[in-house]
Amino acid sequence: xxxxxxxxxxxxxxxxxxxxxxxxxxxxxxxxxxxxxxxxxxxxxxxxxxxxxxxxxxxxxxxxxxxxxxxxxxxxxxxxxxxxxxxxxxxxxxxxxxxxxxxxxxxxxxxxxxxxxxxxxxxxxxxxxxxxxxxxxxxxxxxxxxxxxxxxxxxxxxxxxxxxxxxxxxxxxxxxxxxxxxxxxxxxxxxxxxxxxxxxxxxxxxxxxxxxxxxxxxxxxxxxxxxxxxxxxxxxxxxxxxxxxxxxxxxxxxxxxxxxxxxxxx
Amino acid sequence: xxxxxxxxxxxxxxxxxxxxxxxxxxxxxxxxxxxxxxxxxxxxxxxxxxxxxxxxxxxxxxxxxxxxxxxxxxxxxxxxxxxxxxxxxxxxxxxxxxxxxxxxxxxxxxxxxxxxxxxxxxxxxxxxxxxxxxxxxxxxxxxxxxxxxxxxxxxxxxxxxxxxxxxxxxxxxxxxxxxxxxxxxxxxxxxxxxxxxxxxxxxxxxxxxxxxxxxxxxxxxxxxxxxxxxxxxxxxxxxxxxxxxxxxxxxxxxxxxxxxxxxxxxxxxxxxxxxxxxxxxxxxxxxxxxxxxxxxxxxxxxxxxxxxxxxxxxxxxxxxxxxxxxxxxxxxxxxxxxxxxxxxxxxxxxxxxxxxxxx
Numbered sequence: 001x002x003x004x005x006x007x008x009x010x011x012x013x014x015x016x017x018x019x020x021x022x023x024x025x026x027x028x029x030x031x032x033x034x035x036x037x038x039x040x041x042x043x044x045x046x047x048x049x050x051x052x053x054x055x056x057x058x059x060x061x062x063x064x065x066x067x068x069x070x071x072x073x074x075x076x077x078x079x080x081x082x083x084x085x086x087x088x089x090x091x092x093x094x095x096x097x098x099x100x101x102x103x104x105x106x107x108x109x110x111x112x113x114x115x116x117x118x119x120x121x122x123x124x125x126x127x128x129x130x131x132x133x134x135x136x137x138x139x140x141x142x143x144x145x146x147x148x149x150x151x152x153x154x155x156x157x158x159x160x161x162x163x164x165x166x167x168x169x170x171x172x173x174x175x176x177x178x179x180x181x182x183x184x185x186x187x188x189x190x191x192x193x194x195x196x197x198x199x200x201x202x203x204x205x206x207x208x209x210x211x212x213x214x215x216x217x218x219x220x221x222x223x224x225x226x227x228x229x230x231x232x233x234x235x236x237x238x239x240x241x242x243x244x245x246x247x248x249x250x251x252x253x254x255x256x257x258x259x260x261x262x263x264x265x266x
Numbered sequence: 267x268x269x270x271x272x273x274x275x276x277x278x279x280x281x282x283x284x285x286x287x288x289x290x291x292x293x294x295x296x297x298x299x300x301x302x303x304x305x306x307x308x309x310x311x312x313x314x315x316x317x318x319x320x321x322x323x324x325x326x327x328x329x330x331x332x333x334x335x336x337x338x339x340x341x342x343x344x345x346x347x348x349x350x351x352x353x354x355x356x357x358x359x360x361x362x363x364x365x366x367x368x369x370x371x372x373x374x375x376x377x378x379x380x381x382x383x384x385x386x387x388x389x390x391x392x393x394x395x396x397x398x399x400x401x402x403x404x405x406x407x408x409x410x411x412x413x414x415x416x417x418x419x420x421x422x423x424x425x426x427x428x429x430x431x432x433x434x435x436x437x438x439x440x441x442x443x444x445x446x447x448x449x450x451x452x453x454x455x456x457x458x459x460x461x462x463x464x465x466x467x468x469x470x471x472x473x474x475x476x477x478x479x480x481x482x483x484x485x486x487x488x489x490x491x492x493x494x495x496x497x498x499x500x501x502x503x504x505x506x507x508x509x510x511x512x513x514x515x516x517x518x519x520x521x522x523x524x525x526x527x528x529x530x531x532x533x534x535x536x537x538x539x540x541x542x543x544x545x546x547x548x549x550x551x552x553x554x555x556x557x558x559x560x561x562x563x564x565x566x567x568x569x570x571x572x573x574x575x576x577x578x579x580x581x582x583x584x585x586x587x588x589x590x591x592x593x594x595x596x597x598x599x600x601x602x603x604x605x606x607x608x609x610x611x612x613x614x615x616x617x618x619x620x621x622x623x624x625x
Contacts, residue, residue, distance in 0.1 A: 002378075009409055013395055013402065020397040020438070096393045098358045101381035101411060259360050259374075262306060263353050 006102030010110035018114060025116070032119035040065065040127050043191070054195035059134035060223055061193060066128025067147075067215035068190035071154025072183070073121030075162060078155075081111040082162040083183060086169035086176050092264030094170075105254055108166065135223070143222045146236070153239035154214035158183065160246035161209070167250070167257030186211045194220070194228050202228045213242035296369060296462065296494050297332040297355065303363035304350050304518075324350040326518035327364065334461070335492040337484075339509035339526075341499060343602065347518040348498045352464050355496070356386055369461060382411060385460035387451050389467030394439040400450050401435040404457060411458040418457060425453035428483050445476030452480065456487070463487070465497040469504055481507050502595055516606050527572060529605060536568040538594040539575060544587035552581050563589075571596055 018025050043065060047058045056064075085108055088094045097107040137143065165179030172178075186209070194202050194216045206212040206229060220227045221236030304325040312318045325347045332338055342348050353359040354366060357373035357380055366373060371380045394403045408418045426432055429449040434442060442450060448468065455463060468484075469477045485508060487493050499505060505512055505526055512529055514522040522529060539555065542564050549557035555569035555578055569578055575593050582588060 006410060009406060013398065013406055016402070017395060017397040093391060095353065095358050095388065096391065098377065099356050099381055099384070099386045101378050103378070261359065263349075263358055 002101075003103040003106035006100075007106040007110045010107055011113035014110070014113040015115055018116075028116045029119065032116050033122070036119045036123035039069075040123065054193040055225070056193040056195070056223075057136075059131050059136070060225075061191070062127050062131035063135050063223070064193060064215055064219055065191040066124055066126075066131045067150055067154065067219060068187050069124030070121060070128050071124075071151050071214055072158050072187040073117070073124045074151070074155040075158035076183075077117040077121055079109040079159055079162045080117060081113070082109055082166040083179050084112075084176055085166040086173040089170050089261070090173045090264070094261065095263055098261075104258060105163065137222060137224070142237075146218050146222055149237075150215055150218050150239060153243040156243035157211065157214050157239075157246050158186070160243070160250035161186065161211075163247075163250040164253045167253040170257040170261050182209060182211075186214075190215050197228075199228055206231075210242045210246060213239040295331045296334040296336075297330075297496070298367040299328060299330050299351075299355075299364070300366070301327045301329055301364040302351070302354065302361055302366055303327055304347075304354060304359060305362040323518050325354070325361075328515070328518070328520045330513060330520060330523055332494060332496065334494055335488070336511060337488050337495045337497075337509050339497055339499060339505035339512045340515065341505065341512060341602065342515040342521075346515045348515055349466060350518075351515070352386075352466055352496070352498065356384060356464060357381070382458065383461050385455035385458070385463040387448075387455045387463070387465045387468055389448070389465070389470045392439070392447055392451055393454060394447065394450055396440050397438055399436045399438055400431070400442070403439065403450070403454055404435075407454055407457045413458050417459065421457050421459065422453070425456060428486065429453055429479060445472045445479075448472060448476065448480065449483075452483065456493075459491075460493065462494040462496065465495065465499075467499060468497060469499065469501050477501075477503075484508055502601070506595075514602055514605065516602070521606060529601060531572050537571045537575065537596055539567045539569060539578060539582075540592045540594060541565045541567060541582060541586075541588065542590040544589055547586065550582060550586060552578060552585075571601075 040062075043061060044058075046053065047061075051057070053061055085094070088097075088108070088111070094104075094108075097104050097111075100107060132147070161182050162179075165175070165182065169175045169179065186205075189197075189205065190211060194212070202212070202216075206217070217227060217231070218236045218239055221233065302325055303323065306322045306324055308320045308322050309317045310320060328347075328351065340348055340351070350359065354361050355368055355373060357377035360374040368380060369383055371383075373380050394400065395406070404422060407413070408415075413421075426435065429452065431446070431449060431453065434446055434450065439447065439450065452465075452468065463484075465484075469480055472480065481504065484495060484497075488495055488508075495508070497504065497508070510525060512522065512524065512526050513520060514529065538558070541550065544563065546563050547565075549560055550565055550567060552567065554573070555567040557565055558568045559566040567578075569575070579591065582591075
């Protein structure tokens with residue numbers, strides 16, 4: 001895999017670059033850990049006032065939160081810079097990636113790779129760990145298997161959103177905010193039970209941008225709760241299929257985007 | 267002092283050389299461009315929510331070919347389409363029309379395969395790693411291009427020696443001067459033995475010494491390795507010292523393709539002789555040179571760039587009390603402007619409209 005190799009090489013260079021400013025690196029790591037931690041504190045505060053949210057108990061919401069943030073954390077660590085591809089398109093520095101003998105997507109994904117993003121992933125994993133211990137579920141082999149499947153498929157679905165968004169940013173260079181609405185907005189949305197949202201929104205997140213496959217659909221099955229939409233039970237096992245479809249669409253979008261790249265004058 | 271015959275000699279040599287390349291082009295044509303086009307669609311606001319789509323032909327049906335081992339200067343005014351052409355040659359941009367082959371490869375289809383065989387230096391943006399020592403960028407090239415160890419070491423040593431970079435390898439790139447960084451960028455583009463090197467403004471912003479080093483290095487590279495070099499520049503001296511062939515592009519069209527002398531002829535460009543006399547004197551009479559400016563004892567004489575300055579200097583020195591003198595080369599924009607102007611006057615000149623409104 002040429003792409004993975006190039007990704008590793010470039011990410012390594014960025015890690016070493018960030019070590020050129022050691023104090024700054026240490027401070028951002030600590031800062032990110034604190035910020036990520038505060039994120040879940042908000043949900044804890046909510047539960048200090050209420051006993052359930054949309055019919056879900058604290059461990060159940062923590063499960064949704066942990067799944068969403070962990071899978072997003074994986075993607076965010078790996079390909080975060082795709083969210084800012086518009087910047088490279090605007091100033092024309094995408095050119096320098098295009099003359100290298102490695103896939104541009106791998107190079108763009110590894111661009112500005114930052115280890116400090118491990119913070120979000122760590123925090124998500126901690127909450128997920130707590131939820132798995134605390135939640136009241138009758139664990140069957142299928143349910144146990146669904147947990148890693150959800151994490152991997154979820155990361156892939158978020159990854160597809162990043163790639164499709166990056167392709168869109170080649171066309172519309174200042175679309176970084178639009179992309180953030182789907183990535184950061186998406187992961188925040190998925191932290192809460194689907195029952196607190198309107199049916200129209202749930203429908204959109206299920207059928208249009210299939211973020212519901214990251215955790216809502218499989219997790220409601222694990223928790224034995226009804227999904228707001230009337231879908232057959234086997235849909236809970238389809239996240240890998242949804243992820244594959246998303247990646248295929250994102251791949252096509254990326255190709256089309258790259259072919260339409262216009263560069264800048266110099 | 268047979269300046270006129272000198273010029274014809276050069277032209278003759280060029281014609282012979284040109285014929286030779288035409289013969290060898292069949293087998294050794296390295297870059298082959300046939301009616302290449304790049305059309306950008308520009309949306310322009312013409313009112314609230316109203317937009318007009320315009321087609322801008324950045325490159326308009328250009329045809330040329332470059333043989334292996336040639337050194338070609340690619341010049342033209344800003345916005346003429348130079349960079350767009352280079353970007354299509356390197357696979358960065360997809361052409362809108364026409365045929366394009368570099369080493370038999372279609373750049374936009376097989377960009378990654380082509381990347382191993384070409385080197386690119388963008389004068390305005392560095393590809394080096396800002397916060398890391400220079401050597402780290404080279405190590406990345408080594409691994410990314412999978413350059414064999416012995417080859418890498420040999421090429422690096424050679425670049426380091428010729429570009430005088432021994433002391434720079436362990437310095438973070440952000441601490442290098444512009445000239446040092448440019449040398450560093452050129453070395454980075456050559457570690458994988460590219461067959462062709464594209465240079466976009468390689469001497470822009472460099473001081474005289476750095477420019478000389480870069481030019482000397484490129485000359486050697488071309489002579490010893492036979493690397494094909496295509497460079498865009500605004501510096502006429504780059505072309506004079508490096509390129510046997512010049513291509514001039516304007517408004518996306520190829521206006522001239524030949525040796526530099528021919529460009530001067532086509533543009534009837536003039537060099538300027540600045541003469542300092544002992545005292546104020548009436549304008550010097552030395553046709554075909556003519557005085558264009560007088561300021562106290564200093565006079566400026568314009569004479570055709572295709573002629574040698576020597577007989578003119580000899581004549582003035584013999585007839586006038588000469589203190590000092592210097593020769594100024596015509597600036598490239600002026601040469602091109604004159605050439606484009608003279609071509610524009612001739613019949614069959616290309617038509618001017620570049621933009622066509624389509625909606």
